[in-house]
Amino acid sequence: SQELEQSPQSLIVxxxxxxxxxxxxxxxxxxxxxxxxxxxxxxxFLMMLQKGGEEKSHEKITAKLDEKKQQSSLHITASQPxxxxxxxxxxxxxxxxxxxxxxxxLTVKP
Amino acid sequence: KAGVTQTPRYLIKTRGQQVTLSCSPxxxxxxxxxxxQTPGQGLQFLFxxxxxxxxxxxxFPGRFSGRQFSNSRSEMNVSTLELGDSALYxxxxxxxxxxxxxxxxxxxxxLTVV
Numbered sequence: 001s002q003e004l005e006q007s008p009q010s011l012i013v014x015x016x017x018x019x020x021x022x023x024x025x026x027x028x029x030x031x032x033x034x035x036x037x038x039x040x041x042x043x044x045f046l047m048m049l050q051k052g053g054e055e056k057s058h059e060k061i062t063a064k065l066d067e068k069k070q071q072s073s074l075h076i077t078a079s080q081p082x083x084x085x086x087x088x089x090x091x092x093x094x095x096x097x098x099x100x101x102x103x104x105x106l107t108v109k110p
Numbered sequence: 111k112a113g114v115t116q117t118p119r120y121l122i123k124t125r126g127q128q129v130t131l132s133c134s135p136x137x138x139x140x141x142x143x144x145x146x147q148t149p150g151q152g153l154q155f156l157f158x159x160x161x162x163x164x165x166x167x168x169x170f171p172g173r174f175s176g177r178q179f180s181n182s183r184s185e186m187n188v189s190t191l192e193l194g195d196s197a198l199y200x201x202x203x204x205x206x207x208x209x210x211x212x213x214x215x216x217x218x219x220x221l222t223v224v
Contacts, residue, residue, distance in 0.1 A: 033212055042114075042200060043215040088153065090213075097166055098143070098213060100153040 003027055004091055006101035014109050018077050021104045023089030025070040031092035032065050032072045036085045037103070043088065046074075076106075084108045112137065114203050114216035122222045128189040131219045135182050135203030141165075142184040143213065144176060147198040156199075159184055160206075188221075196223045 005024045013019050023032065031050045035043035047056045052067025060077045076083055086103045093099055115134040123129050135142050143166075144156040155168035159178035178184045182203075188195055198220050202213035 031212070035215070040198065040218070040220065042116075042217040043202075045212060045214060048212045090153075097155065097158075099155065100145075102152045 003093065003099050004089055004101035006087075006089055006104050008104060009102065010105040010107070012107045012109065013079050015080060016078055018075065019079055019106070020076075021074045021087050021089075021106075023072045023074070023091075023101055025091050025093075027070070027091070027093050029065070029067060029070050029072075029091050029093075032063075033090040033092070033098070034063050034072070034074050035088045035090060037088060038085050046087075079106075079108045081108045081110055114201055114214055116199075116201050116216035116219050118219060119217065120220050120222075122224060123191050124224055125191055125193060127191050128187065129191060129221060131186045131188075131199055131201075131221070133184045133186070133201030133203075133216060135184070135201075136214055139203035139205055139214075140182055141204040141206060142178055142182065143202045143204075144184070144186050145200045145202065146170075147200060147218070148196075153200070156186065191223045193223050196221060 003026050007022050033048050034046040037043050047063045049065035055064045062075045065072045086105050088103045089101045090098045117132045141160045143158040145153050147153045157176050158166040162178045173189045176186045198218045200215055200218045202215045204213050
């Protein structure tokens with residue numbers, strides 16, 4: 001069964017718009033990771049969140065971790081075509097075991 | 111600093127054959143994990159090696175096996191290939207524990223079984 005639920009499954013936004021992707025875990029989170037993947041390629045590390053309430057930003061991407069809710073959100077401000085791809089959240093569920101959500105496919109229309 | 115290197119990038123095999131995929135981790139990384147990615151199942155954990163020992167294993171049949179060498183390079187082997195084994199196989203390396211260091215992924219090997 002899927003232990004990480006990502007929403008939405010896909011997202012189409014106009015360039016310049018903001019967007020949010022959510023990731024909810026059914027198990028206790030020891031760490032939450034966000035990756036981006038271009039089709040057929042490897043995963044590019046974006047951010048790692050480890051503490052409840054932690055928030056990290058890189059360029060126009062911000063990720064937050066709500067440990068109590070076992071949920072994380074990824075927010076992109078003023079989206080650009082270069083942001084297009086598949087965003088995956090991964091959770092460390094202990095014992096060096098990382099599980100991934102199904103991914104959110106983002107399309108940014110110029 | 112070189113990233114995680116996977117070879118080959120693409121592979122076409124026939125049902126019933128076996129295949130070996132290779133992964134060279136980032137220099138100094140001792141943990142190597144393997145994942146299978148398919149459109150239907152997403153990313154699924156295969157196994158993780160640390161210092162030549164398998165530390166963790168996912169829920170895959172015994173046809174899937176792996177090993178790690180003393181230089182941390184890892185190989186994954188799939189025997190008696192089935193059509194359903196067609197997938198992108200990703201390797202990831204880490205300095206040590208996932209919770210402290212996270213994973214760095216390679217570009218993957220795309221395996222097609224015909």
